[in-house]
Each structure stands twice: as C-alpha cells, then as structure tokens.
Amino acid sequence: MSLDAVLAKIDETLPEAMERLFGLLRIRSISTDPAFKAECAKAADWLANDLKWLGFDAAARPTPGHPMVVGHSKGDGPHLLFYGHYDVQPVDPLNLWHRDPFDPAIEDTPNGKVIRGRGSSDDKGQLMTFIEACRAWKAIHGKLPGNLTIFLEGEEESGSPSLIPFMKEHAAELTSDLALICDTSMVSPGVPSIASQLRGMLKDEFTITGPRIDLHSGHYGGPGLNPLREIARIVASFHDAETGRVAVEGFYDGVHEVPGALLKQWESCGFDEKEYLNSVGYSQAHGEKGYSTLVQQWARPTLEVNGMWGGYQGAGSKTVIPSEAHCKITCRLVGDMDPDDLREKIRAHVAARLSPDAKVTWDNDLEGSPAAVMNTNRPEFEAARKALSDEWNREAVFVGMGGSIPIAGFFKDILGMDAMLVGFANEDDAIHSPNEKYDVKSFHKGIRSWARILDALNW
Known part of the structure; x- marks a missing residue:
C-alpha cells in the first residue's frame, strides 16, 4: 500500500516536478564550450542544493574541469x-530551433x-525522474529510499576528462x-527497456596538408594537389560502396554474430523499422547489407x-586550392573490438592511400572505449523488468543500444560494479539536435517507474 501512496504522490505533485525540471533546463550548462563554465558550475550547485534539501549529504565537488555532484x-x-549527467550539447545551429533552447515549455x-528544450531528454529530464521519485518516496515514508548514492557528472558531453581520475580518487565512497x-531510450514508444549491451566508441580527427599556403586555382589548378579532393578520395575508401561494409583491413576483428536466441528476442521487442527510418526522412536503410536495421544499430560496428x-567558407567565391582539409570520424564498437588497435588500423589505411606531396596529421587527444555487456543474470534485473512491466502495462524487454555510454564500462573496470541502464527517452527526442524534446509521459511515468524499481530493489 505504501507504494500506491508514493505513486499517488507523484501524480499529485507532477506540476511542481515539472517546474523544478524547467529551472534546471534554463541553466546553459554546455560543457564543451569554456564560455559556459560558470553555467556548468551553476547547474552543479542547483542540483547539490536540491539534494541537500531532500536530505542527502550532498556537495558539488571541484575537478580540473566541471564539478561532480555527489550525494549520500x-x-x-x-x-x-x-x-x-547535468551537462548538455551545444545548441548550434540556433536558427533551426523553434524557440530559445534554454526557455523550456x-x-x-x-x-x-x-517538454521542449536543450537537455530535456539528454539528460536533465532523465536524471530528474530519479530525484523526483526519491522526493515522493520521502514525502510518504519520511525518509529517502534505502542506501543511496547520487553521482552526477558535468562533462559527459565533452569526453569526461575528469571522470576516471575522480572515480579512482573517490572509489571507496x-x-x-549496483549502479543505476x-x-x-525505449526501443519503441511505450515499450519499457533495459539495456543489455552498449556499443563502444572511438574518436579521431585528421588533417591533410598539400601546398604550404592556399594557392590561386588559375595558377595551380591542374598540376596542384588539392587537399579537399585528396581527403574526399580517402574518405570514400573507408567503405565498400556495394555492401556498405567498412573496407579498413582488420576492422571486424573481435566482432561476433548475434546468437540466435537473442536475435529472436530482439525481433519481438516491438521495434518498428519503418517508423524508425521514416521519422528522420529515410525511405530505406543504407547500412551494411545482410543485417537488419536493428542488428546494424545494436550489434554491428560503424565508421x-x-x-x-x-x-x-564565406559568401561568394574565392578561387583557391586550399592548403589543408580536415575530417572528424567516429567508430561505434561491438564485441571484443579494441579501440587502440582499431585506431592504428584506420591510420594505416589513410597513410597507405596518401598521394605524393600529401601529408597527414592526426589529433593527439585520444578517445576510445570498448563495448559493454550488462550482467542481466543478476536478480535485480528481473525485479526491475517486472516493476517496469507493471508500470507501463507492457512487458519490459532487454535490448541492445546503438549509443555509447562509457560510464557503464568504467563502473565495472574501476569500481568492480555492474550497471543497470533504464531510460525513458524516445528515438524522436532529437537529442544533440535542434528542438530537443522529452515526452511529458516519459517524465511522468519515468518517475513512477523509478519508484517501483526502488521498491523492488530494497528487499
């Protein structure tokens, strides 16, 4: 009966919860841009104060970058x-937004x-579902649910440079x-989902230099090497045009096929391929031939x-052969792919295809994390799955995720902890894009879902 009272309290206080979320969404906590450093600190303080008001022993902890919020x-x-994480992506291109990104409505x-606004889905709206569940729980029980630690990061959208050192330094606390x-996101609207695996990530960037300065295209057009043509040719060589497979030698080392039993589960999880593609303007899939859209998204690597x-880049025309051309790439990794090994293979692929007089320079800010697989055999996973099923009146499913969330792997590698990933975003939330949104239903039922999960896990 006490759970019913908590759920009723969530329903009753939803307008106040929405207003608190709006207060957080108005803070311009763009972590990658130094111009917003003070705003990131403001968001951290906002959250630390809210947690303290709830009864957590909480503080915004300083790091060399943006603060970490920790509450016990x-x-x-x-x-x-x-x-x-309380940090958000930049809002560019601003002209494509229908309203001010930091004026939520x-x-x-x-x-x-x-709910329209930057960070509404990724990740302020999502993190507040958990905090609001704790708030309703305390309102009914007079205390917070169980033995809890809240850990909120401010650099997730900018590579998390302070995360690993902070976790190692504060490992004991x-x-x-279990990490939550x-x-x-949900695999389909209204289908509650627990992620069973995540793709890893590799980032790299290179510059191809030709002439020492920009050249007049009338004087050197023809005999001169054009770095833009050079980089376009090399980028085109990354993939086989007929099959869509990555053509870098050794790229698929460590990639495994999806077991038949798991594939059957995925095929019945409610994923609508046509809607998934049509919602962003595609009429068909354009990836690796021989694999379904879902398998491509969850279990195949990409470049x-x-x-x-x-x-x-300015208005009008300027007849030059540029001195440099630049390219940013990312790879999504699966299975046992090694990001460091793969980086060397990609760089070797580029070096082997350079024309005479072309030089390549690579970024030295190395970022990479392997894929992660969750331990769904733990009893907490089935308890959470049942709790989600009860809330959404639809069987919750274990799914793969196409994105990369390195923190799940860090929890395992650094702290020896398993992680459970439960989110309520939808694929059309436009995260990282203009006009980001979070369904009011996702926010409301997300709060109710966490209350149910906390009730189920505090056995």
Missing part, C-alpha cells in the same frame, strides 16, 4: 548508486505533450552493490564521417 543517504538495504504535438544509469571542411 544512509539507509537499509543494498547500496545503490544512481548516475546521470510544454508543447502539444500529434503524439501528445512534450562511490563503490556500491538513466541515459538511454562514420562526422565532419569535413577546408578552403573558403
């Missing part, structure tokens, strides 16, 4: 750690009411029985070009 509440039951859409992460530029 001692109680009975297993020690659970909840992780989220409720909007009516054909699919229901949504962060180590718990709310930074994922993507995220940006290419060089030469004159």
Whole structure:
C-alpha cells in the first residue's frame, strides 16, 4: 500500500516536478564550450542544493574541469548508486530551433505533450525522474529510499576528462552493490527497456596538408594537389560502396554474430523499422547489407564521417586550392573490438592511400572505449523488468543500444560494479539536435517507474 501512496504522490505533485525540471533546463550548462563554465558550475550547485534539501549529504565537488555532484543517504538495504549527467550539447545551429533552447515549455504535438528544450531528454529530464521519485518516496515514508548514492557528472558531453581520475580518487565512497544509469531510450514508444549491451566508441580527427599556403586555382589548378579532393578520395575508401561494409583491413576483428536466441528476442521487442527510418526522412536503410536495421544499430560496428571542411567558407567565391582539409570520424564498437588497435588500423589505411606531396596529421587527444555487456543474470534485473512491466502495462524487454555510454564500462573496470541502464527517452527526442524534446509521459511515468524499481530493489 505504501507504494500506491508514493505513486499517488507523484501524480499529485507532477506540476511542481515539472517546474523544478524547467529551472534546471534554463541553466546553459554546455560543457564543451569554456564560455559556459560558470553555467556548468551553476547547474552543479542547483542540483547539490536540491539534494541537500531532500536530505542527502550532498556537495558539488571541484575537478580540473566541471564539478561532480555527489550525494549520500544512509539507509537499509543494498547500496545503490544512481548516475546521470547535468551537462548538455551545444545548441548550434540556433536558427533551426523553434524557440530559445534554454526557455523550456510544454508543447502539444500529434503524439501528445512534450517538454521542449536543450537537455530535456539528454539528460536533465532523465536524471530528474530519479530525484523526483526519491522526493515522493520521502514525502510518504519520511525518509529517502534505502542506501543511496547520487553521482552526477558535468562533462559527459565533452569526453569526461575528469571522470576516471575522480572515480579512482573517490572509489571507496562511490563503490556500491549496483549502479543505476538513466541515459538511454525505449526501443519503441511505450515499450519499457533495459539495456543489455552498449556499443563502444572511438574518436579521431585528421588533417591533410598539400601546398604550404592556399594557392590561386588559375595558377595551380591542374598540376596542384588539392587537399579537399585528396581527403574526399580517402574518405570514400573507408567503405565498400556495394555492401556498405567498412573496407579498413582488420576492422571486424573481435566482432561476433548475434546468437540466435537473442536475435529472436530482439525481433519481438516491438521495434518498428519503418517508423524508425521514416521519422528522420529515410525511405530505406543504407547500412551494411545482410543485417537488419536493428542488428546494424545494436550489434554491428560503424565508421562514420562526422565532419569535413577546408578552403573558403564565406559568401561568394574565392578561387583557391586550399592548403589543408580536415575530417572528424567516429567508430561505434561491438564485441571484443579494441579501440587502440582499431585506431592504428584506420591510420594505416589513410597513410597507405596518401598521394605524393600529401601529408597527414592526426589529433593527439585520444578517445576510445570498448563495448559493454550488462550482467542481466543478476536478480535485480528481473525485479526491475517486472516493476517496469507493471508500470507501463507492457512487458519490459532487454535490448541492445546503438549509443555509447562509457560510464557503464568504467563502473565495472574501476569500481568492480555492474550497471543497470533504464531510460525513458524516445528515438524522436532529437537529442544533440535542434528542438530537443522529452515526452511529458516519459517524465511522468519515468518517475513512477523509478519508484517501483526502488521498491523492488530494497528487499
């Protein structure tokens, strides 16, 4: 009966919970841009103060970058750690937003009411579902649920440079029985999902230099090597045009096929391929032939070009052969792929294809993390799955995730902890893009879902 009272309290106080979320969304905590350093600190203080008001022993902890927010509440039951991040992506291109990204509002859409604003889905709206569940729990029980640690990061969207050192330094207070992460999505609207595996990530960037200065295209057009043409040719060589497979030698080392039993589960999880593709303007899939869209997204590796530029970018024309051309790439990793080994293979692929007089320079800011697989055999996973099923009136499913959340691997490698990833975002939330949104239903039922999960795990 006490759980019913907590759920009723969540329903009753939803308007106040929305207003608190709006207060957090108004803070411009863009972690990658130094101009917003003070705003990131403001968001950390906002969260630390809210946790203290709730009864957590909480503070915004300084790091060489943006603060980490850590809060503790001692109680009975297993020690659970909840992780989220308060930093957000840049808002560019601003002209494509329908409203100020940091002036959140409720909007009516054909699919229901949504919260519009940067960070509404990734990850402020999601992390607040857990905090609001704790708030309702305390309102009914007079105390917070169980033995909890809250761990909120401010650099997730900018590579987490302070995260590993902080975790190692504070390992004793962060180590718990299980980590809970709310930074994922549902496989389909209304289908509650627990992530069973995540793809890893490798980032790299290179510059190709030709002439020592920009050249007049009338004087050197023809005999001169054009770095833009050179980089376009090399980028085109990354993939086989017929099959969509990555053509870098050894790229698929460590990749495994999906077991038949798991594949059958995925095929019945409610994923709508047509809707998934049509929602962003595709009429068909364009990836690796021989694999379904879902398998491509969850269990196959990728090499993507995220940006290419060089030469004159201003209005009108400037007839030059540019001195340099630039390219940013990322790879999503699966199975046992080694990011460091793969980086060397990609660099060797580029070096082997350089024309005479072309030189390549690589970024030295090395970023990479392997894929992660969750320990779904732990009884907590089935307890959470049942709790989610009860809330959503639909069987919850274990799914793969196409994205990369390195913190899940860090919890295992650094603290020896398993992680459970439960999120309530939808694929059309436009995270990292203009007009990001979070469904009001996701926020409301997300709070209720965490209350149910906390009730189930505090045995």
